[in-house]
Amino acid sequence: MTDNCMKHFERISEYLDGELDPATCIEIERHMAECPQCENCVESLKRTVALCRKMGGEKLAPDEATRIREKLRECLFREHKAG
Amino acid sequence: MHQETAVLRHEFDPIDRELIESFKAGSSEAMERLVERYENRIFTFGLKMCGHRQDAEDIAQETFLSAFRHLDRFRQETPLKNWLFKIAARACFRKRRKKKGEPDREISIESLRHEDGNGGDYFIPDPDESPHDAVLRLELKTIIDNSIRSLPPKYRMVFNLRDMEGFSTEEAAQIMGISIQLVKTRLHRARLFLRDKITAAYREGGLQ
Numbered sequence: 001m002t003d004n005c006m007k008h009f010e011r012i013s014e015y016l017d018g019e020l021d022p023a024t025c026i027e028i029e030r031h032m033a034e035c036p037q038c039e040n041c042v043e044s045l046k047r048t049v050a051l052c053r054k055m056g057g058e059k060l061a062p063d064e065a066t067r068i069r070e071k072l073r074e075c076l077f078r079e080h081k082a083g
Numbered sequence: 084m085h086q087e088t089a090v091l092r093h094e095f096d097p098i099d100r101e102l103i104e105s106f107k108a109g110s111s112e113a114m115e116r117l118v119e120r121y122e123n124r125i126f127t128f129g130l131k132m133c134g135h136r137q138d139a140e141d142i143a144q145e146t147f148l149s150a151f152r153h154l155d156r157f158r159q160e161t162p163l164k165n166w167l168f169k170i171a172a173r174a175c176f177r178k179r180r181k182k183k184g185e186p187d188r189e190i191s192i193e194s195l196r197h198e199d200g201n202g203g204d205y206f207i208p209d210p211d212e213s214p215h216d217a218v219l220r221l222e223l224k225t226i227i228d229n230s231i232r233s234l235p236p237k238y239r240m241v242f243n244l245r246d247m248e249g250f251s252t253e254e255a256a257q258i259m260g261i262s263i264q265l266v267k268t269r270l271h272r273a274r275l276f277l278r279d280k281i282t283a284a285y286r287e288g289g290l291q
Contacts, residue, residue, distance in 0.1 A: 013271035044205040048278040058127040
């Protein structure tokens with residue numbers, strides 16, 4: 001990892017999130033064009049985020065949803081009654 | 084860039100606004116509809132943070148209960164969704180403290196950097212080609228879930244808010260009550276950490 005790689009390494013996520021100014025983005029893109037390691041690093045990070053988003057989802061089961069609502073109703077009703 | 088905690092202005096969701104007004108006027112149906120709108124996301128967040136479905140259920144209950152108790156004081160300056168996640172984030176923190184487990188720790192950038200010096204030998208499956216086979220999909224999901232779960236809590240929370248729930252950097256900062264720069268730092272380290280974890284899981288005999 002060269003000094004130039006190190007400089008860009010810490011800003012890869014901001015680059016992927018579109019949070020950098022255009023001049024810095026161009027600088028990173030120029031560096032990637034010359035550095036396969038950094039290009040691979042950016043690509044692998046992009047894949048990691050996309051994969052987690054795609055595979056990391058969860059679904060509340062119907063019985064869990066029922067329990068949450070029943071307990072909620074029960075608590076709020078009790079509190080309302082108690083004033 | 085920005086050291087201060089974000090100050091955000093949002094358009095308030097008109098459906099939420101209407102439901103909140105109905106709830107304040109005594110409609111139990113409005114309460115049900117508000118829960119229905121956000122229960123899956125709050126539950127998912129709780130599950131991603133705590134790793135157990137029962138804990139996630141408790142967090143969802145605690146979040147909605149607290150929200151309905153204080154809804155009359157909610158000034159609608161931030162979206163309801165963000166306010167609910169702020170309550171849920173606190174509930175996750177309390178749950179972890181109560182269980183007296185899993186101490187928080189820092190992830191050093193050095194520990195993540197050396198991997199990049201070896202030629203970038205990562206194995207991250209292409210998200211567009213995830214396995215069609217149910218068993219393989221389940222294995223892949225387990226790898227992803229375990230990897231996220233292995234993040235230290237404060238990094239896991241930033242990752243879940245930003246990358247799983249889709250909040251902006253500014254919104255995540257506001258929900259967690261930390262600076263924008265800290266969100267960026269933690270998110271970057273969390274992503275690098277996950278990349279290395281997923282790669283390691285594959286090397287150790289995960290999916291091919």
